[in-house]
Amino acid sequence: xxxxxxxxxLLLVTGSVLATTIVVKPGPDALRKAISSARPGDTLAxxxxxxxEHSLQVDQRLTILGNGxxxxxxxxxxxxxxxxxxxxxxxxxxxxxxxxxxxxxIAGVRVSNAGYVTLRNNKVLDxxxxxxxxxxxxxxxxxxxxxxxxxxxxxxxxxIHAWKCDALQISSNNISGHRDGIYFEFVTNSGIENNLSSTxxxxxxxxxxxxxxxxxxxxxxxxxxxxxxxxxxxVTMTDNTFIQNWGDASYGLLLKEITDSHITHNxxxxxxxxxxMEGTTRxxxxxxxxxxNGWALRVxxxxxxxxxxxxxxxxxxxxxxxxGTLMLNEFHRNYxxxxxxxxxxxxxxxxxxxxxxxxxxxxxxxxxxxxxLYRSFLTSIMEQVEKVMPSIIPDQLKDDQPFMKKLxx
Amino acid sequence: xxxxxxxxxxxxxxxxxxxxxxxxxAVLTISVTGMSDNMSKGMLSLLNITLLFVPIISILxxxxxxxxxAEFTELLLAQPIRRKSMLLASYTGIATALGLAYLAGVxxxxxxxxxxxAAIALVVGGVLLTLIFSALALLxxxxxxxxxxxxxxxxxTALFFTLLxxxxxLAFIYSFSDYPIDEPLLAFISLNPVDLARILVxxxxxxxxxxxxxxxxxxxxxxxxxxxxxxxxxxxxxxxxPLILAVRVFRKKDI
Amino acid sequence: MIRIHHLTKSFKKFRALDDINLQLERxxxxxxxxxxxxxxxxxxxxILGLVIPEKGSIHINGQEIRSHWSxxxxxxxxPQIGRYPENMTIRQVxxxxxxxxxxxxxxxEELIRQFDLPAIDHKLMRNLSGGTRQKVSACLAFLFSPDxxxxxxxxxxxxxxxxxxxxxxxxxxxxxxxxxxxxSHVLSDLEDITSHVVYLQxxxxxxxxxxDELKESTGQHQLNKxxxxxxxxxxxxxxx
Numbered sequence: 001x002x003x004x005x006x007x008x009x010l011l012l013v014t015g016s017v018l019a020t021t022i023v024v025k026p027g028p029d030a031l032r033k034a035i036s037s038a039r040p041g042d043t044l045a046x047x048x049x050x051x052x053e054h055s056l057q058v059d060q061r062l063t064i065l066g067n068g069x070x071x072x073x074x075x076x077x078x079x080x081x082x083x084x085x086x087x088x089x090x091x092x093x094x095x096x097x098x099x100x101x102x103x104x105x106i107a108g109v110r111v112s113n114a115g116y117v118t119l120r121n122n123k124v125l126d127x128x129x130x131x132x133x134x135x136x137x138x139x140x141x142x143x144x145x146x147x148x149x150x151x152x153x154x155x156x157x158x159x160i161h162a163w164k165c166d167a168l169q170i171s172s173n174n175i176s177g178h179r180d181g182i183y184f185e186f187v188t189n190s191g192i193e194n195n196l197s198s199t200x201x202x203x204x205x206x207x208x209x210x211x212x213x214x215x216x217x218x219x220x221x222x223x224x225x226x227x228x229x230x231x232x233x234x235v236t237m238t239d240n241t242f243i244q245n246w247g248d249a250s251y252g253l254l255l256k257e258i259t260d261s262h263i264t265h266n267x268x269x270x271x272x273x274x275x276x277m278e279g280t281t282r283x284x285x286x287x288x289x290x291x292x293n294g295w296a297l298r299v300x301x302x303x304x305x306x307x308x309x310x311x312x313x314x315x316x317x318x319x320x321x322x323x324g325t326l327m328l329n330e331f332h333r334n335y336x337x338x339x340x341x342x343x344x345x346x347x348x349x350x351x352x353x354x355x356x357x358x359x360x361x362x363x364x365x366x367x368x369x370x371x372x373l374y375r376s377f378l379t380s381i382m383e384q385v386e387k388v389m390p391s392i393i394p395d396q397l398k399d400d401q402p403f404m405k406k407l408x409x
Numbered sequence: 410x411x412x413x414x415x416x417x418x419x420x421x422x423x424x425x426x427x428x429x430x431x432x433x434x435a436v437l438t439i440s441v442t443g444m445s446d447n448m449s450k451g452m453l454s455l456l457n458i459t460l461l462f463v464p465i466i467s468i469l470x471x472x473x474x475x476x477x478x479a480e481f482t483e484l485l486l487a488q489p490i491r492r493k494s495m496l497l498a499s500y501t502g503i504a505t506a507l508g509l510a511y512l513a514g515v516x517x518x519x520x521x522x523x524x525x526x527a528a529i530a531l532v533v534g535g536v537l538l539t540l541i542f543s544a545l546a547l548l549x550x551x552x553x554x555x556x557x558x559x560x561x562x563x564x565x566t567a568l569f570f571t572l573l574x575x576x577x578x579l580a581f582i583y584s585f586s587d588y589p590i591d592e593p594l595l596a597f598i599s600l601n602p603v604d605l606a607r608i609l610v611x612x613x614x615x616x617x618x619x620x621x622x623x624x625x626x627x628x629x630x631x632x633x634x635x636x637x638x639x640x641x642x643x644x645x646x647x648x649x650x651p652l653i654l655a656v657r658v659f660r661k662k663d664i
Numbered sequence: 665m666i667r668i669h670h671l672t673k674s675f676k677k678f679r680a681l682d683d684i685n686l687q688l689e690r691x692x693x694x695x696x697x698x699x700x701x702x703x704x705x706x707x708x709x710x711i712l713g714l715v716i717p718e719k720g721s722i723h724i725n726g727q728e729i730r731s732h733w734s735x736x737x738x739x740x741x742x743p744q745i746g747r748y749p750e751n752m753t754i755r756q757v758x759x760x761x762x763x764x765x766x767x768x769x770x771x772x773e774e775l776i777r778q779f780d781l782p783a784i785d786h787k788l789m790r791n792l793s794g795g796t797r798q799k800v801s802a803c804l805a806f807l808f809s810p811d812x813x814x815x816x817x818x819x820x821x822x823x824x825x826x827x828x829x830x831x832x833x834x835x836x837x838x839x840x841x842x843x844x845x846x847x848s849h850v851l852s853d854l855e856d857i858t859s860h861v862v863y864l865q866x867x868x869x870x871x872x873x874x875x876d877e878l879k880e881s882t883g884q885h886q887l888n889k890x891x892x893x894x895x896x897x898x899x900x901x902x903x904x
Contacts, residue, residue, distance in 0.1 A: 246618055248628075272618050292447075294619040315450070317619060363579075367586040370579060371620045372594055372627055375453065376607060377461060378575035412763040419756060420749035480747035484804070487712045487741035487814075488764050489734050663675070664714040 021045055031056055031072070038062055040085075046070045046093065054078030054098075060085050066092030069123065074098045080108040080127065089118040098127040105157055107132035108146075111139060119144060129157035130178065137166045146175045156201055158183040162190075170195060180206040181223065188212050196221070203228045204245070215240055226251035226271060233259040237266060245271040252293065255280050262286070265409060268293060274316070277303040286310050287409050295321050295361070304328035312407050313337060313356070320356040322394065323365050331356065331399040339402045354402040357393045359386040410494045410501075413485070417502025421474075427510050430466055434458075434514025448523050449615050455519060455531060456610050460603055463511060463538045465567040471503050471546030472563040476556040483664050496547065496659050500652065504543040511535050527613035530637075534606035537644040541602045542567070544651040551659045574601045591626035598627065602647040609640045665689050665812065665843050666711060670720035673706055673867075680706040682867040684720070688845065688860075690811075693838045695854045696847040697891060698864035704847045705744070707864065708814055711845075712741055724812070737767055740810035744817045746801035750790035754781060754800055757789065761804055768808040775803045778829045794821045802830055806837070813837060813844045819853050831857055855887045863894060870894075 019041035024034045026049035034044050040061040048068035055078050058064070062085075070093060074080050077099040081090065088111075095108040108127035111117045115137040123145045124130040130146035133139060146159040159175035161183045162168060168190040175181040181197030184190070184207035195218045197204035204220035205227045207213070214236045220227050226245035229235060235258060242252035252271035253263070257279045267289045268274035274293040277283065282305040289312045290296035296316040297308070301324025311334045313319045319336060333349070341350040360379045364370045373379055386392060421427055437458050445451035475482075478499070485495055516532040545566055553559040578597055582590065598604045611617055612632045620628045630636045668686040672679075680703045688694055696704045709715040711722060713729055713736065721728055724735050748757055758781075762771070776782065779799045789797070798821045805813060813834070819827045835857045838844050848854050861878055863870040871878075871894065879885060882893040 246615065248618055250618075270615075294616075317616070363583075367582055369582050369586070369590055369594060372582075372598060372604075372608075373575055373579060374620050375456065375611060375616065376575050376604065377457070377571050378579065380457075381572070412760060416749070416752065416756065416760040420751045423751035477747070478749060480743060480745055481749060483714060484741065484743055484746070484801075485764065486714055487736060487739065487743075488761070489737040489767065490764060491733055661716055663673075663716060664709065 019043060023047060025049065026051055026070075029053060035062065035064075054080060055082065056080065057082045058085060058088050058090075061087045063089040064091070064093065065089075066094070066122075069094050071096060074108075074127075076100070079106045079110065080124075081110065083109065083111045083114055083117055086114050087116040088114065089120070090122060091118070091120045092122065094123040094125065096123075096125040096127065098129075100128050105129050105132060105161070107157070107161070110134070111136045115139065118142070123147075127157075129161050130159045130175065131161070132157075133160075133162040133165050133168065135164045136162070136168070138168075139165070140169045140171075141173060142169070142171050144173045146173060146178065148177045158206075159197070159200065162187045165190065169193075176200065180204075181220070183207065184210040184213070186210065190214075191216070193217055195219070198222050200224065205229075207232060211235075214238075219243065220245065220252075222246075223250075225249060226254065226273075228254040228256070229258055230254075230256040232257075233261065235261040236264075237262065238264045240266045241269070242266065242271055242274065243269045246294075247272060251276050254278075255283065258283055263288065267291075268296070273298050276300075277306065279303060281305050283307075284309070287407070288312075289314070289409055290319075291315055294318065298322070298365075299327075299329055300324070301326055306330070307332065309333055310407055310409075311335070312409065314406070318358055318361040320397065321361040321365050322357060322397065325394045327394050327397040331397070333401045333403060334399055335403040335405065335407050336399065337406075339404075341402065343404045348404050350402040350404055353398040353400045355390065355393055355395075355398050357397050358383055359392045362392050362394075410498045413490075413495065413498035414502045414505070417499055418506055421503060421506035422509075424506070426470055427506055430470070430507075431510040431514045434462070434511065435518070438515045438518045442518060442522050448525070448527075452519075452523065452527050452531060452610070452614055453616065455515060456534075456607065459511075459515065459531065459535045459538070460607055461571065463535055464542045464571055464603055465564075467507050467539045467542035468546045468549075468563045468567045469560070470507065471543040472549050472559050473556075474503055475499065475546060475550035476559055479556075479664075486664060492659055493656050496551070496656055497652070500543060500547045500655075503546075504540050507539045507543060508536050511539050525613075527610060530610045530613040533641070534609050534644075537641070537648070538602060538606050541644060541647045541651075544648045544655070548651040548655045548658075551655045551662055570601055570603045575604065578604075595627045595630060599643045602644055605640050605644050605647075609637060609644075612636070665725060666845075667723040667726075668711075668720070669723070671707075671710060671717055671722065672719040673703075673710060673715060673717055679867045681710065681717075684864075684867075684869050686862065686869065686872060688843055690841050690843055691838060692859050693834065693844040693846065693857050694860045694862055695858040696845060696862050696864070698870075699895075701866075702864040703867040704864055705816065706867075708816055708845065708847065711814065712736065712739065737765070737808070738810050739812045739814060740805035740808060742801045742805035742813075742815045742818055744820070746797040748789040748797065748800070750788065752789050754785040754787060754789070754792075757800060758785070758803070758807070761807065765808050770809055772806050772809045773803075775799075775806050775829070775833055778833075779803065779826060795823055795826065798822050799826060802833075806833065811842055813842060815844065815846045817848055818846060819848060827853065858887065861887075861891070863891070 021043045022034050022038055024030050024044050024046045031051050031053045043063040046066045048070050051072045054074035072093055072095045074097050076097045079098050080095040098106045098108055107129035108124040109119055110132040113135045117139040119141045121143040126148050131141055156179035158180040159178040164186040166188050171193040173195045175197045176199045178200050179202050181200040181204040187210040189212045192215045198221040200223045202224050204223035208230045210232050212234045217239045219241045222244045245252050250272040252268040252274040255277045259281045261283045263285045265287045270292045272294045274290050274296045276298045278300045280303040284307045287310045291314045293316045295318045296313050298321045306329040308331045313336045336354050336356055339350055339354040341352040343350055359382050441454040442451045519528045549559050549562045553562055608631050666688040668684055671681050671684040673681040698704050706715055710717055729735050818830055834844055858875055860874050862872050878890045882890050884890045884893050
């Protein structure tokens, strides 16, 4: 690693000897002229001001540095930057007001068939798509603010959209108000870190067929439908926060056809459904906090081989719901605030198993209309009766070693 | 009529049961609000307390009171006053006393602490339930001659609305789950004032999301302003219709 | 003053009043007698409008009482059992009735004074003995100087002194030209104040006569003996 740094520093130093810095000031087509007149390796120092320019194609290795956040405005008609060369850097620009089109995806910054592109500390405002990476590799998208004020998910595009990419690093971005905050399709071996994705119309994070990706320390807050993860294997999600994804059809995390993945040490707070699992195989859910959710876990019968270990379940309306009678997933050593067993040998583990599925959760899962009786006296009596005489809930669905006290996560 | 209301209130505000009822509600409210760390949970607990206590206490207490004051009612009816005025005046008196007990026990604390739309819905719901179950008690009083039977009927009525009705509803939902039953459900739920009160309050809370999760029609409808008004109107009907029936029966009743 | 015409009332299958015809006038003190379940209370309640007649009519001062309620301002009623709201004081009960009877401005407070109620009028009704409650009932019946007094078992539960006070009051009111209608089991109690006897059995009016006529026809001098004799004859008639 150290060598790599020294190497790149050397490259930079030697490069800068050859390369020149071009100062760009506002004027008719100033940027376009500067880009076309520059030579590979040059740096454009863009001075503050408003640049009414669009469809700027960067087809050679350039570094475009904004000074004092210059504004590039596409006047609600055109796309912003199109990057088709490797190793381009765009930094410190405010790119705004792209056009909208239902035929082509118009983006603030589009990277197409290129590698090693860096997009850093830009503001991408009110663009249909914010940053659009297609067939890109080893790119860094870092510290950008991507915001749009779309009203519905049909007109809008995604904040950071990546298609058929590899080894991306998406970190410390703030994405809001788009259709999907971050959208991945066929993106592999990438890292998503420290991003805040909030108040997007649909999903804060949405990915499909994107294997071997790692999601760490991101916050997904108040998105229309939370986070959806589908048809992917080997996903790692750690230290993320899924919070306030609270709506009629909102998920903290929707997992569909996910295989061999790890969901560790995340916090799920106040989501309608914290984790929904459908057709998943061997997913381990460990050391997460589930607090104040409507449903903490909805595990469909099509899921199998998952392990739920060492999680805290606190203040959820329903801890676990399922639609089948068979349960092929295992629950071990979790803390359930609804557990009312005892611990005679004082080993901090309850002596009788905990059945985390409530009858009413089972019934309302089968027949959603039964939700009309939510919180009625009848349902609480049913819970009590079921505790004494279990008959409806799947009996394999239990935690044999429930913890007596909240776990330190 | 005003005179009778006034004296019924004078009598009831010194009534031990009313005072204890107020006190129990107040203690429950304060402990529940003190224990729950957020408003939503506190409100849910208070909702459950309201749905459980208000119907049964209102109907039982009112029924017993009506039967106990049957002789005094007779004496008053021997005076030159209308039967209707007499009946409605004692109803107003008792419903006011019980309503005030609820307001003092739950309403004040909730409105000061939470002061939200949900809190208002809870207080409105609780007061409406009080009015409704006092009206049902009045109907029981005019229909039954015998106090013991009247009390029996009161208990059954309260039990029916707090528990049995929901059981039947669940059985209905279960048996017809393959059909679109959202609209019939909406109609059925209007037949139970306790469910109406529950939904009126729930839909003002975060918990509403859970009820609407399946995209249920009733949530969309009941959650709207029109829905809230509909709920309130239904509940008012639940108060007015028993009163009208009671007055009708009482007009021809031999005392 | 009170004219009862073919009055009939049944409770389910039980016929409580069977074609009663009666004409009662001012200045009469009528004892309403008969065994339990003979229809005395039903008759009283019919006059008060508490029981709704099945057939027949009742006129008071020439006015049919059905569906009117204002005629009751002329009647003072003392019920058999006086039960009052528990947490009201005697004073409040009296005040309440006064407020209910806003139509009346002239109060007859003689009995209140004689029973010495002002001395205890701060007491709650639930703390009163049955006798004291009877006194309150009696006071209420006379309070608004009604033309007609209907007293259901007025002396039951009263101590002898109070009983005497009440009887004196009844006698005086009768002398003032009022109509007094009394039911009682204790026949000797009514001896001195009764002018007429109405005898009911199984809902039927057996006789309506003055005390003197009765004494003459039965040859007895004491009222209770008169009644006993009458019951006997009646039973006799029934048996054959």
